[in-house]
Amino acid sequence: MTDTLPNGFSHDAAEHYRRLGVWNGDTHWKLFRRTVEARPHAPAAVDAVRSLTWAELDDTVARAAAVLTRAGIRRGDRAIVQLPNSVAYLETVFALWRIGAVPVFSLPAHGATDIRHFAAHAPATHYIGTAHPNKHLGRVQADLARPLPDGRTLTTVLVDDRAVEPWPADGPSPETPGAPEELAFLQLSGGTTGVPKLIPRTHDDYLYSVRASVDVCDLRADDVLLVALPASHNFTMSSPGILGAVQVGATVVFAPGPLPTEILPLIEEHRVTHLALVPPALISLLNYPDRAAHDLGSVRTVWVGGAKLSEAAARRVRPELGWNLQQVFGMAEGLVNYTPLDADVAEVVATQGRPMSPYDEVLVVDEDDNEVPPGTPGALLTRGPYTIRQYHRAPEVNARSFTAEGFYRTGDIVTFVDGVLTVVGRAKDQINRGGEKVAPEAVENVLLTHPGVHDVSVVGMPDELLGEKVRALVIPRDGAPGPLKPTALKRYARGQGLASFAVPDVIDIVDEFPVTGVGKVSKKDQSLQRPASSPEA
Incomplete structure (x- = not known):
């Protein structure tokens, strides 16, 4: 027995919450099956191409589990899920829980740098993505053909989330769900110094949060x-x-x-x-x-x-x-x-x-x-x-x-x-761009790899709609070939695998950064002020 559960709770703390009845031994798979049995003919999930009842969703989840099993996913494996909003997303996640695998939730906006970090850190064996990638996701999927730092290569499973029948295969569909105290999934936290941290959630702790939410909502x-x-x-x-x-x-x-x-x-x-x-x-x-x-x-x-x-x-x-x-x-x-x-x-x-x-x-x-x-x-x-x-x-x-x-x-x-x-x-030194958390240091580290960049300071700037936008002040490198263009720097940031929401909304080319009275770089002044004649943004 390990000293703690995957979420960091001691066994004594876990037992305390079990005695209180807030951890009741539920799992995500049990939750799904209870609703299927209670409301088989009620509408369950709808997107632009499909509308399924709970019984129909149960059947397509089983078919998805068969596909994922044939792709090599087994109980306990970690699989990165990067899918757009769709019924196929729901089928994929519950198929993984049916198998007893662990979803690693990523956003469609995450870039290749993020995905490779998740793959190495989880560690993950598979990547599940859309068969209809946009330009950004196409770059991510192409990058995953390269080996990870440890020499492994992720197995990629592409889902046709726009198809009426995205799970065509029949065959064995194991039902080996995880236990309540086991790792249910890895979620992502916005970081202040780099790629997101991974948040370990167990079935017991997370499903209590769902029940508590339902209790205070309508x-x-x-x-x-x-x-x-x-x-x-x-x-x-x-x-x-x-x-x-x-x-x-x-x-x-x-x-x-x-x-x-x-x-x-x-x-x-x-x-x-x-x-x-x-x-x-x-x-x-x-x-x-x-x-x-x-x-x-x-x-x-x-x-x-x-x-x-x-x-x-x-x-x-x-x-x-x-x-x-x-x-x-x-x-x-x-x-x-x-x-x-x-x-x-x-x-x-x-x-x-x-x-x-x-x-x-x-x-x-x-x-x-x-x-x-x-x-x-x-x-x-x-x-x-x-x-x-x-x-x-x-x-x-x-x-x-x-x-x-x-x-x-x-x-x-x-x-x-x-x-x-x-x-x-x-x-924390963190930018909240419309609910997405952006680590300034992570953006700075990407832009600093550009051969024409001498130094970078990334800040949040007030925005009426998003709350904050991402602003980068860039000092050009002496002797760089040609002038730095903000649009080119944005393309470069995307090409380096930066999440789309972290690519600076505004890039200003400057000679120096504002400083405080004691000579430190003033990020507060940067976020509020802009050069009188700002270059192309």
Whole structure:
């Protein structure tokens, strides 16, 4: 027996949560099978080409498991999943859980550098991607033909997610699901110094978070959930998300993305009752000039998270859309907070909610880890039954990210008064671009490999729609052949495998960086100021 479970919990801590009944021995495969048996003929999953009942989905999951088994995936294997929103995504994930394999969730925006890191660090044996890659995903898939640093090459499985029958093969379809305390999947955390960290979740801890989310939300059987954000996001998966819909037997409708033109027709056609958005997507919807042409009266609740929603935008939701707003503040590592559905308007529009579980522990501390008085801004630390206590295979990061008592250092600056959290800012050097976390150092390291670049400083710059954009200030190298062009640097960054959301939105060619009064580079000044005559961006 190892000293800890994959999520870092000691065996004593795990037993404590079992005695409380919050870890109840459930698994993702059991969750799926219960709903199949309870609602076999109810609609389960819909995308642009298919609509399946729960019984039909159970059959296609079994066929997917046969395909993945023939590709060599076995119980305990790690498989990177990089698929667009589709029914095929759902089939792939549950097929892996049927086999007892471990999905490594990646976003369609992740680049080859990220995917190769996941493959080496998980470690993964397989990559499951779309048979219809865009230019970005085409580069990723081409790069995976190269061996990894340890000499291995991933086995690639391409799924025709636009086909009516993407799983044509029959044959053996093993049912060897993992145990409740075993690793269920690896999720991704935005990092401050490089590629994302891997977050280990067990069946027991993660499914408790799903049940707790369902308890404080109004998602029920016969409801219709629209999945517009990337399906593999923690927010989209569990708050209450896709797995919440599976738990209650609601229908999951997949949208290709969160643009108004992508989601408004689907809301009207499928009588959507719930959807989750990041603030930029909500603001785009509020400002969309042709919104009134669509019947949106079926929607009861919109969940908004991933970044802080401005109070001004929050106040517009009920009057302009007629929907309940439930703010969600959480992290893939664990703690999730919701504004209660029955909260007064002031709490809904101006705070980020209350911890969803009575077993969530929250500390707000100063720089010396001393608790601050209620209402005083401080660093948020948290511990509880669904908050991990270690990252996957990252001892040095774990030493910085967790206290000796198992509290996770979130990097958020908050106030906490009468059980209500309000986000004030971030302590970490991290850019939150529309809910996607970008590590400035990772972007800098890529641009610094360009032969014409002398130095780079990457910062977040305020943006009304995204919250922050990625801005790079680049000092050219003396004697470089030809002038540096921002558009060429962007192409270079993409070609080096940088995630598409991390490619700088703005690149300014400068002679020097702003400095503080003590001579240090001032990233604050860089984020707020721009040269009077900025070059091509």
